[in-house]
Amino acid sequence: MELTFNAPPQRLGILLSGRGxxxxxxxxxxxxxxxxGVEIAVVISNxxxxxxxxxxxxxxxxxxxxxxxxxxxxxxDADVLACLRAHRVDLVCxxxxxxxxxxxxIAAFPNRILNIHPSLLPAFPxxxxxxxAFDYGVQVAGCTVHLVDExxxxxxxxxxxxxxxxxxxxxxxxxERILAEEHVAYAEGIARVASGEYQVQGRRFVKRxxxxx
Ligand code: GAR
Numbered sequence: 001m002e003l004t005f006n007a008p009p010q011r012l013g014i015l016l017s018g019r020g021x022x023x024x025x026x027x028x029x030x031x032x033x034x035x036x037g038v039e040i041a042v043v044i045s046n047x048x049x050x051x052x053x054x055x056x057x058x059x060x061x062x063x064x065x066x067x068x069x070x071x072x073x074x075x076x077d078a079d080v081l082a083c084l085r086a087h088r089v090d091l092v093c094x095x096x097x098x099x100x101x102x103x104x105x106i107a108a109f110p111n112r113i114l115n116i117h118p119s120l121l122p123a124f125p126x127x128x129x130x131x132x133a134f135d136y137g138v139q140v141a142g143c144t145v146h147l148v149d150e151x152x153x154x155x156x157x158x159x160x161x162x163x164x165x166x167x168x169x170x171x172x173x174x175x176e177r178i179l180a181e182e183h184v185a186y187a188e189g190i191a192r193v194a195s196g197e198y199q200v201q202g203r204r205f206v207k208r209x210x211x212x213x
Contacts, residue, residue: 008196009112011041013089015080015097020052021179022095022116022186027059029187038194042087044080046099062087068099077102084109091193094148095186103150111156111200113148114193116186118178120144120160125153130175134165141165141174143182145189147200158189158198158205 014023023043029035043056046068056063064083068076081104084092094115106113119129121144124136133141142162147155161181165174192198192205199208 008194009091010037010194011039011088011090012190013041013084013087013092014043014056014095015092016043016045016050016052016095017047017098018050018052018096020050020055020095022182023052023093024055025183026093026095026187026190027055027061029190034187035191036194038190041089042083044083046076046080046097052096073100074102074104077105081105081108091190092148093186093190100152101148106148106150111147114158114186114189115146115148115153115155116182116189117144117146117153118175118182120162121146121153121157130178131171134169134171134174139165141178143178143185145185147205156200156203156205158192159185161185 012026014026016023027040030038030040040061043053043061043063045053045065048065048067053063053065066076066079066083090112092109092113094113101113117125117129119125119133120140120142123138124132130141140162142160144160145158147158149155161184163177163181197207198205
């Protein structure tokens with residue numbers, strides 16, 4: 001599939017379940033003027049006590065909770081979708097959103113959902129990616145910003161950042177250093193998508209040439 005970003009997305013919907021440090025990094029990049037006209041339209045959490053939600057409140061950003069526990073996935077996702085539409089979101093950013101999305105949700109935002117994962121995909125998808133990488137004995141690690149498709153941690157790669165695994169590392173220190181890279185990578189990935197200068201060609205996320213093709 002070839003897809004160009006002719007109308008670059010500008011209004012972000014952030015979905016999170018926890019700490020929200022990636023969300024905060026995105027908000028910081030916007031505040032510092034590193035993301036052009038991009039703005040956060042709404043922050044949505046599926047967990048009422050998520051610290052990231054409190055951050056959104058402190059920043060004065062629109063925020064909503066749709067508790068997912070005990071609800072049917074399709075019904076929960078439909079509520080989240082309606083909220084994103086109400087806030088006229090055109091790019092969804094998963095920022096530590098620990099839920100699989102329904103195919104209907106993904107189809108509603110084709111190539112317009114970004115995720116960040118703390119490994120160099122396709123290595124170590126799923127939970128505890130940093131621990132998986134450490135246990136495997138890799139010598140380089142990192143993070144991946146990718147478009148979301150219907151498979152877990154699988155969509156087209158927008159960008160990756162790589163760090164060496166140090167002899168002094170344990171899984172915790174490795175995760176901390178990967179997180180610092182995530183905070184740079186996510187804003188950069190959003191900037192690429194929002195620039196309108198890239199297109200999806202098969203599995204590749206490539207810069208359009210000077211003629212705009
Ligand atoms: C981040 O490390 C992110 O890469 C990871 O959850 C953490 C959320 O931290 N996401 C995944 O593992 C998704 N598969 P944050 O709430 O501080 O941004």
